[in-house]
Structures are given as structure tokens and as C-alpha cells.
Amino acid sequence: MRELSLPPLVPKIRSGGLADSVYAIAEETPDLVQFSRREDCPRATRWLPVTALGFRNEVLALAKGLMADGVGPGDRVAVMSRTRYEWTLFAYALWSLGAQLVPIHPTASAEQVHWILSDTRASAVVVEHAEEAMTVGAICGALPGLRRIWQFDHGCVAELCTLGRGIPEELVHRQRAQVSPDAAATITYTAGTTGRPRGCVITHANLAFECDTLLEGRRELLAGTGEPPSVLAFLPPAHIYGLMVQVSCQRHGVRVGHQPDTGSAHLLSALASFRPTFLFAVPYLFERIYRTARRAAEREGRAETFDHAVDVAVRYAGAVERRALGRGPGPGPALRLQHALHDRSVYARLRDALGGRVRYAVSVGSPLSREVGLLFHGAGVTVHDGYGLTETAAAVTGHPAGRPKFGTVGRPLPGCSVRIAEDGEIWVRGHNVFAGYLDDRRATEEVFRGGWLATGDIGHLDEDGYLHLTGRKRDTIVTSGGRSVSPVQLEERLRAHPLISRCVVVGDNRPFVVALITLDAEALDHWQRLHFPHPVEPRVAARRPELQEEIQRAVSRANAAVSRSESIRAFRVLPGDFTVQEGLLTPSLNVRRAAVVQAYAAEIAELYAQ
Template sequence: MRELSLPPLVQKLRTGGLADSVYEIAERAPDRVQFSRREDGPGGIRWLPVTALGFRSDVTALAKGLIADGVRPGDRIAVMSRTRYEWTLFSYALWSIGAQLVPVYPTSSAEQVHWILSDTRASAVVVEHADEAMTVGAICDDLPQLRRIWQLDEGCVQELSALGRGIPDALVHRMRAGVSPGSAATITYTSGTTGRPRGCVITHANLAFECDTLIEGWRELLAEPGEQPAVLAFLPLSHVYGLMVQVACQRHGVRLGHQPDPSSDELLPALASFRPTFLFAVPYVFERIYRTARRQAEQAQKLEAFDHAVDIAMRYAEAVERRSLLRGAGPGPALRVQHALHDRTVYARLRAVLGGRVRHAVSGGSPLSRELGLVFAGAGVTIYDGYGLTETAAAVTGHPIGRPKFGTVGRPLPGCAVHIAEDGEIWVRGDNVFAGYLDDREGTEEVLHEGWLATGDIGHLDEDGYLHLTGRKKDIIVTSGGKSVSPLILEERLRAHPLISRCLVVGDNRPFIAALITLDPEAVGHWQRLRFQQPMDLRVVVRHAELQEEIQRAVSRANTAVSRSESIRAFRVLPHDFSVRGGLLTPSLKLRRGAIVKAYAAEIAELYSR
């Protein structure tokens, strides 16, 4: 199959912009709880309700303050903060007066911040605390158009709201009336795995179509009948995926909470107290949850029972998958009995980590492995995988309800189309496709062809119309023997090992394929405690014979998925993980391949000199 399109479920936005829903919902359902604001105290985490009417009041007050401080329609205002209520508040206040949002990752370097503020000619920036303020302050002399820095932790919301008290509400409504569906809502920058990130102009219509399509098509998964859906946002709102979650929840009555710190130590207690009904996450989150559960079972000397339960879960989920695709009768009686037994002893505990109410989830950002998808589905949490880009305002494909095919990224969303070009490149089309790159006509013309977006990704559509991703065109490795190798499948299989955090496959213009491997510090610590009395420095552990043998077994298993000429012949375990702060990962946790190859040039050269 070379092309597939599906008819739309929703109409694209005809008038107005994203902020209109704030005022419409407050008029229609003023007492609906739309947000839960996190408050930390001696007794733990509390979630304070914010009604639709309360949110409208907060948005209007801040919008008036922005007007009083000189913000006008068309102005670009950057927001550089972790995920929190004020981030969402600024989004809708800016959209209420026709200004454009410029998301900036709070982990960005001074050079990256300078580029985005300069490229967008942003007139003001919202930062969270003093660290971001210092980053912006260090570069503002080169940004003559930047006239304001507002700091959340210094009370800028309250100050602006007080400043705008003399502005009539009617002025906000007049400015909001001037926003059209084709107006730019946000200038969102690509993750920049190679070269400088590019600003994607995403319109109000793009985001509305994306969010309305997802909620209309998948609404029944969000919560049990009669229960208000609730989502905890912990993905960066600076990323288009997180931004989409925010807008979808606000538009469609899903109670939204904000969790600033996505680390396991902070996220898991937040999930337990918030108790979401649905989860939006990235594969890394599901991997961490599974690995933590497995380590706990091993510490309790119940690893054999845990692994047996995992095997039953995968077999059960595969049988259900075959039935949904009309290729089998579903789980047999014996398998159902075993599955029910493990549900009480193992699977319920895994669901409890997510707060106990989640039965369905979405994974995005990068493909979820088939094995992990089966494990969670068998444990009672079906993860619907999807595929999209910044240029498509998040997802452009997703698994249909009740028919996930694990290991794929689903079928085109209603109203979207997928086409596979002759060279295997994925082209997509739909009303969620962006307007173009900011002030970059040449770059826009390179990727947009009569409504089709050339994604730069490689893949294929199977006989059921499900999209399989096999890599990026620019990431294809060509060995000195002329063999073309996509690194994605090897890297994904290696990352499935409990000890391995990241993997980068190399081999361009080299005689064979090799790999740089980093370790999960928590998993390595657990591994050490089980084997040695004294913990060792990670620089010593990576050279230990037992660990090298364990990683070699993982490499050998990964190699079974490819031909011999594509297999990894040598590897190096690094003593440090790749990080965003170190410039080797994008803020969305993708590998910066060029930067890694440059940083570890000596280690790579050594692999080929042996």
C-alpha cells in the first residue's frame, strides 16, 4: 500500500481562534472544574480546583495586564518555563489579544535562546525563575526588540493583573474578535537534531483541527462512562505534543493538572495523588515504569514470577490483537485463567503506579516498542501509539480505537492522508499541517508540495494501512562497503534492555556497524547491589567483565533483527549518559547524532582501530 487517507470527523475552524473556547465554556458551564492547581504542603500534594469561570477571570485579568504593558496583536511573546498552570494561563491570555506564543525549553542554552528570540523578534519573554532570567539577561544586549522580562516566581501574573485593572473587558473581546483561524497561534521550534531549529508557524486552525479530531475520535477512551476525564500534564509545554495536550483538554472539558518535574521520583507521587483517567506520555516514561517494577520484583526475590506474568501479559495481548484484526479467536480458556490470576497479583500493582484509574494511554514523540506495548496492554493499560511532527501540530497518525497494532504508529487520523514516496519517504497531508517555516520561504518550499508535507522519515504502510517507521532519511548510515543501514531498529532493541539507557549506532564510511551505549544509573546500581558487596564507580563498572558480557548478549539479541552486514560488530559502553544539558539530547530526548559523534570521536575511532 502506497497511500491511505480517511474522511474527516470534524470541521476545521471557520471563525475566531483558540481563546474563544475559554469564554464559550465559561458561559455554558461556569462551574465545570477545568484545572487542578498543584499545591505542596506538610501533608503532601493537594490539587485545588479551578472552574471554567475562574479560568476565564484569570485569563481576562492577565490579558488586560498584557495590554496595559504594551502587548499588541501580532506581537510575539516567548514563554520559557516548566509545565505549570501559569504557562497555560499565559497561552490563552496572549491568544485572547491576538499575540503569538513562542515556546522556549527552560533547559535551552543561551545560544539557543538567543537564536529563538532573535529569529522571532520577540518583544517580551516570560521566565520561571532567576536561572532563566539570568540566561536571557546575558544575551539581551544583542536583542534590541526585547523590552520586557517577566518572572513567574517573582509574581509577574499578579503584577500584570493589577496593572490591567483599568482596562475594560470589552477591549480584550474586541482584540479577540480580530483573531482569525489562519492567524499564527504559536511559533514552535523543531527540536534541532541537526543544525539550528526552525520556527514552525502553527495557526489557530491547525491546533483546533488536531485537538478536535483526537478528542472526537478517541473520547470514549478518556474515562469511564459518567466520569469527568482527568489528565496530568508533565510533558514540556514547549514541545508541540505537550502544547496539543493542553489545548485538547481545555477545549473539551478534560480536567488538567500540571506537574513541573517529570523525573520518576516526582512524577509517580503526583500520579498517585492526582489519579488521572488517561495518560499522554513518551516511550521513556513507560520504559521507566516497567523497569522500576521489574527491579522491585527482583529485590523482593520475585523476579521469576514477575517475568512469567509479563510473558502471560504479552501472549494475552497478542491474542486480543489478532482477534481485533480478525485473525484469531482471542485468548483461550487456559490463558484467560492465568491472566486473571496475575491481574490480582502483578498487573494491578502496575496500574496503581499510574494512579489506579488509567486504562488507556497515548505514546508519542518516538515509536513505542512492540514488546512494551504488549506488556502494558496485557496488564490492563492499552497504549495507543501515534506519529507526528512539530510541522503537523503533533499527531498525524494513531491507532484506531480497539484495534491497536503494536510496533506500528497506526493509521492516518480522520481528515489526514499518508503517502509513501518512491524512495520510502513518508509524506502527509491534513488541516493540521503547518503554514510554513518562519521567514524561510526556501525551507518551506523544500518540504511542502501542493499540500503534502515531506517529513524526512522513512517507512511503509502494511496491508492494513498501519504505518511502520524505519528511520530518518538523514540518519541512514552508508558503510564503506556501500550497505545502507537504518539505525532505528538496532537502537530501539538495545534500549529495551534493563541496563541500557541510550544507544547510538555509527558506521558512516566505515567497514562495519558499531555502537556507543550508555547505562541507566538506577538499573546499574541495582545490578551492582545484587552482585557485589561494595558499589563501584560507574567508570569502573563499565569495564567489568560481567557487565560487558551482559551488554554483549543484548547486542547479540538486537542483531537477530537485521542481516549480518547490518549487525553491530563492536560497541563501547560509556561512563556517562547523554543529556539535554550536555547538548547531546534534544529537549524532547532525541539523539543529537552529529554532536554525539563529535563529542566521542576518539572512542569511535578506537572501535575501528581494534
């Protein structure tokens, strides 16, 4: 199959903008709880409700304050903060005035911040803490158009609301009424895995179509019968996926809680106290939960039982998947019995790690491995995988409700199309495809092919119309012997090992392929305690022969899937993991391949010298 299109479920909005839903919902259902806040302490277990009417009033008051401070239609205002209630509040206040949102990740470097603020000609920026304020302050002298810096933890929201008290509400409504669906809602920058990030102009219509399509097709998955739907938002809204989650929930009456700290302990604690009914996440979260549960079972002496339960879950989910696709009868009686026996002791623990109420989830950002997808499906949490770009306002494909096919990123969303070009590149189109790169006509023309957006990703559609990703055009390695190698398969197989956190396969213009490997800190600590009486720091542990042998076994298993000329001949275990702060991961936790290769050039050279 080379091309597949699905008819739309929702129409493209013909008038107004994203802020209109705030006022419409407050008018129709003023008592609907749209948000829950932990205002006094970010790690408190008590969540305080914010109704639709209360949110509307706060948005309107902030919009009046922004207007009083000179923000108007078409102005670009940057928000540099973690995921928090005030972020969402600012976004809707800006949209109420016809202003454009410019999200910036809080860990962005001064150079990256300068580029985004200068490229967008932003007139103002709001930051979260003094650290971000210092970053902006260090470069604001070179930004003559930047006239305001606000700070969340200095009470800027309250100050602006006070400033705007004398502004008539009608002035805000008048500006909101002038917003066109085709006007820019946000200038969101690409993750920049290679090269300088580009500003994607995403319109109100793009984002509305994306959000309405996603939830319209999955409304029955959001919560159990009679249960109000809720989502814990922890993905960075500086990334289009995180922004899409918050807009989707607001437009469709799904209660949202904000979790700024995404460290494992803090995130799991927030999931336990908020208890969402649906989850938007990235593959890393599900992999982390599985590995944590496996280590806990090993400590308790239940590793064998846990591994058997995982095997049963995978086989059970595979049988259910084949039945849904019309290729089998489903799990047999013996498998159903084994599955039921493991539910309370093993599967319930995995569900409890997500708060206990999640039965369906969406994973986007990078492909979820088939094994992890089957495991969670068998454990009672169906994770629908999807695929998208900043340029497509998040997802453009996803698993249909009731018919997931694990190991794929689903079929085109309703109203979207996927085509596989002659060279295997994935092309897409739909009402969610962006308006173009900011002030860069040449770059925009380069990615469009007769109305199709060329994604730069390589893949294929199977006989059922499900999309399989196999790599990036620019990531394809060509060895000095002329052999083309797609690193994705090797990297995914290596990351399946409990000790391995990240992997980058290298080999362009080299005689063979090598790998840089990072370790999961918690898994490494657990492994050391099992094998040695006194654990040592990761830098020292990485050189232990026993660890090198363990990783070599993982490399050998990964090499079994490819030819000799594509196999990894040498590897280096790095002393620490890649981080967003170092610029080695994108905000959505994808590896910046070029940045890693540059940062570890000396280690790569040593591997080839050996």
C-alpha cells in the first residue's frame, strides 16, 4: 500500500479562534470543573478545583491586564516555563487578544532563547523563575524589540490583573471577535534534532482540527462509564504535543492537573494523588514503569513470577490484537486463566503506578516498542501509539479505537492522508498541517510536494494501512564501504535491555558501525547491589568487566537482527545519561543525534582507533 486517506470526523473551524471555547463552555456549563490546582505546594496531594466560569474570569482578567500593558493583535509573546496552570492561563489570555504564543523550553540555552526571540521579534516574554529571567536578561540588550519581561513566581499574573481592572471587558471581546481561524495561534519551534530549529506557524484552525479529531475519535476511552474524564498534563507545552494535550482537554471538558516536575519520583507521586482517567505520555514513561516494577519484583524474590506474568501478558495481548484484526479467535481458556491469576499480583501494580484509573493512553514522540505495547495492553492499559511532527500540530496518525496494532504508529487520523514516496519517505496532508516556516519561504517550499508535506521520515504502510517507521532520511548511515544502515532497529533492540537508557549508533563514512550507550541510573544501582557487596559510582561501574560483558550480550542480541556489515562492532558505555539541559535530548526526550556525535567525538574516534 502506497497511500491511504480517511474522511474527516470533524469540520475545520470556519470562524473565531481557540479562545472562544473558554467563553462558550463557561456560558453553557459554568460549574464544570476544568482544572485542578496545587496552588500552595507543587507536591501536595490535595487538588483544588477550578470551574469553567472561574477559568474564564481569570483568562479575561489577565487579557485585560495584557491589553493595559500594551499587548495587542498580532503581537508575539514568549512563554518560557515548565508545565503549570499559569502557562495555560497566559496562552488563552493571549489568544483572547489575537496575540501569538511563542513557547520556549525552560532549559533552552541563552543562544537558543536569543534565536527564538529575535526570529519571532517577540515584544514580551514571561518566565517562571529567576533562572530563566537571568537567561533572558543576559541577551535582552541585543533584542531592542523586547519591551517586557514578566515572572510567574514574582506574581506577574496578579500584577497584570490589577493593572487591567480599568479596561472594559467589551474591548477584549471585540479583539477576540476579530481573530480568524487562519491566523497564527502559536509559533512553535521544531525540536532541532539536527540544525537550527525553525519556527512553525500553526494556526487556530490547525490546532483546533487536531484536537477535535483526536478526542472525537476517542471520547469513549477517556474515562469509565459515569466517570468524569481527567488528564495529568506533564509534557512540556513548549513542545507541540504538550500544547495539544492542554488545548484538547480545555476544548472538550476534560479536567486537567499540571505537573511541572517530571522526575520519576515526583511524577509517579502526582499520578497517584491526581489519579487521571486517561494519559498522554511518551514511550520513556511506560518503559520506566516496566523497569521499576521488574526491579521491585527482583528485590522481593519474585523475578521469576514477574517474568512469567510479562510473558503471559504479551501472549494474551497478542491474541486479543489478532482477534481485533480478524486473524484469530482470541486468547484460549488456559491463557485466560493464567492471565487472571497474575492480574492482582502483577498487572494491578503496573496500573497503580499510573494512578489506578487509567485504562487507555496515547504515546507520541517516538515509536513505542511492540513488546512494551503488548505488555501494557495485557496488563489492562491500552497504549495507542501515534506519529506526528511540530509541522502537523502533533499527531497525524494513531491507532484506531479498539484496533491497536502494536509496533506500528497507526493509521492516518480522520481527515488526514499518508503517502509513501518512491524513496520511502513519508508524506502527509490534512487540515492540521502548518501554514509554513516563519519568514522562510524557501524552507517552506522545500518541504511541500504538490500539497503534501514531506516529513523526512522513512516508513511503509502495511496491508491494513498501519504505518511503520524505519528511520529518518538524514539519520541513515552510509559506511565507507557504501553500505546503508538504518540505526533505529539496532537502537530499539538495545534499549530493550533493562540496564540501557539510550543508544546512538554511529558509522557515517566509517568502515563499520559503533554505538554510544548510556545506562539507567536506578537499574545500574540495582544491578550492582545484586552482583557486588559495595556499589560504586556510575563512572567506575561502567568500566567493570562484568558490566561490559552484560552490555556485550545485549549488543550481540541486537546484531542478530541485522547482517554482518550492519552490525555493531564496538561500543562505549558513557559515564552519564543524555539530558535536555545539556542539549542532547529534545524536550520530548528524543535524542539530538548530531549533538551527541559532536559532544562525544573523542570517544567515537577512540572506538575506531581501537
